[in-house]
Amino acid sequence: MPVSVYPQPSSAATATLDANTATVGTAWTVLYLSTKEFSVGTYTITCSSGSTGYVEFYNGNEFIERVTVVGGTTTTYNLTTAATRVSYLSEFGSASSLPITITKTAAPLTTSTK
Numbered sequence: 001m002p003v004s005v006y007p008q009p010s011s012a013a014t015a016t017l018d019a020n021t022a023t024v025g026t027a028w029t030v031l032y033l034s035t036k037e038f039s040v041g042t043y044t045i046t047c048s049s050g051s052t053g054y055v056e057f058y059n060g061n062e063f064i065e066r067v068t069v070v071g072g073t074t075t076t077y078n079l080t081t082a083a084t085r086v087s088y089l090s091e092f093g094s095a096s097s098l099p100i101t102i103t104k105t106a107a108p109l110t111t112s113t114k
Helices: none
Strands: 021-026 032-034 041-047 052-059 062-070 074-079 085-091 098-106
Touching: 041 052, 041 062, 052 098, 062 074, 085 098
Parallel strands: none
Antiparallel strands: 021 098, 032 085, 041 074, 041 098, 052 062, 052 085
């Protein structure tokens, strides 16, 4: 049985991506896909007040987890598996841009062997 996605995914062309932060200006109920890679670590995720944001992390085709962020709040998420792609969705807002921001706030501790 074929799988259909509604609304149709869009590329995250409006995303600002760097080593530690991803900000996507999402239009209401439009699914954005990004191949931005997120390494293992702790992230804070925020979205605009008056909306709800959803971020789904994937490693290849393997679903890792969906994080829900209530607008105007910050959610802390511990990513324990590196993500090779991410989808973003905002809802319950206006049809204008509803940015979702993901910021890496901590990396896992490493031990050295000397």
